[in-house]
Amino acid sequence: MHNDWQPKLGDKIVRRPRVKAHPLRRVLGIPGLFSTAYGDVGSSIYYALGLVALVALGATPIVLGIAGILFVFTALTYAEGTAMFPEAGGSASFARHGFNDLMGFISGWALMFGYIVTISISAYTIPSYLGYFWEPLKTSPIVHTGAAMGIVCILMMINVIGVRESSRLNFSLAILDISTQVLIIVLALLILFNPTVFWERITGYWPSTPNLIFGVAIAAIAFTGLETVSQMAEETRRPQIRAPRALVLMTIVVLVIFAGISVSAFSAMTPAELGSQWATDPVAGIAHNLSVAISPDELTKGFSEPAHQIVVTYILEGVRNLLPALVALLAATILFIATNAGLLGISRLAFSLGRFQLIPAELSRVHPRSKTPYIAIIVFTLIALALQMPGFFGPDVFANLGGLYAFGSMLSFAIAHLSVLALRIRKPDIPRPFKLGWNVKICQRDLPVTTIIGLLGTTAIWVVVLIMQPYSRWVGLAWMAFGFGMFFLFRRLRRVSPSQTDGSPSGITGSQL
């Protein structure tokens, strides 16, 4: 049967056993998985760069590089874990399989915190970029925070109703975003880059040691999105092969783009400017300074043909006039989608945790008409709004949100590393479609070096945040304490041991490969 029809991105089906069980058909390929994940990870550069510069100043490219190495190791760990367990739940799923329900809950709860903060910070950054069109959106704390909270409320309503998401739009935006960032990088390198100035900006604005260490912790926010690939794996055709490939592809693209953008930023402005005036919209700062630096007359001096001069002048003038507006609109759109992705992620995670009796099932209740987990969406959105509220009273909310994210994400990443190591030790014989190389033999078990280093690195960063950031420490620990209390009470009421592992979700046969 010859046909040009191609499945749409995200077209996978699950077959509910009726007469007899059937295998699942997964349709999402690498491009769909990559574009969804890139939308999550790629969006973070729009706020991470400024956030890191706030703390790390001249060391920003260095700390982003260190965080990038940890990101690679974590991505590799996720590749092995996701290939083993291609189901919604991500690191919570690894922990449940590697240890027990309690560890699964801790990881899932920390992950939820990360998602909530991602929602808050992505939405908080949008008005800064839109400030290009109306300044109070960036400069007035009340207008800025009000707009950010409004955005979160709108997305909450959209997700409660269940408006259809276009995977084709996600893919197109991912391509447009990468293209725009490549354009910025190329222009910055051609017009602004000067190795001497670049080095002076690093050394001349070197931070204190505590800020340098905290900068590495904050830089982790640049690499959100690993969980997205893991959670989307259940919708992927041959996830054991395609999920690791999508992770590797995403890692390479993200590292190259982030390296280029941070070099561009340091070429376009001083670290002090980046960490103050442009902290909440760093890419807009690059575009603004690029636009100012583009001088068509200067740049076309080398053309001998008048016709070539005219054409190139016209193009450069167009770029100069349009680039800041394009970046503002594109950043706002990408961040809007990233905020929505955070909401989708948290609702799916809440449903998965509820399914495995790790949180009360009421949180994963589905609305009878809209067929969405409306309680989870509303509850966690309200928490995200609460985290944004301090923005009415001062600008510290941005840095504080960064610290909160580092608390949640480092904890869940550390547990992911630990779980993969535990699985190597306790269940060495289960199939590993993607098995990490560079192993060391410890107690007759092959343990991947990258996972061990990833575990040490993420744990160290988490401890740094705990020690150095009082706001993140107390809010993060309060979140975990509340979660523990809810978990133990819930389990006690259900008469289930907290450490019991239930192999299958209650009342569900589960998906089949």
Place this chain on the structure above:
Amino acid sequence: MRLEGILVTVNGKDADVEAVKLACDLAKKSKAKVHVVYVIEVKRSLPLDAVIESEVAKAEKALTRAEEIAADRDYEVETDLIQAREVGPAIVDEAMEREVDLILMGVTYKKSFGVFSLGRVIPYVLEGAPCRVLLCREPMS
């Protein structure tokens, strides 16, 4: 037209009745296999294999009714319950996997802002299906 496989999509509406009857009548001549599927659309805020009890109950009811209609026609059908992000692609994909010769869909007579509407799914299937597509629209009354 010799048929070896027919895919009938049901959605719990009255139009299913005529669609299943027609599928059985068409299949009888060439002893074609009839597959009846119900597609549950899962929103992206839920995992794809999330169990939505109310939807599963509705689907079971629709598929059981299809089996009863087929039994009245003295024909055996195979029923399946599928969950997908979107109904249209799921139907087309199912048709390709089962290599059916015909997709048969019941159409409810409905108007949107005073204009007759086929909805989202039918145009998608008409455009993307690899085989013949037969629509069976219920009467106006």
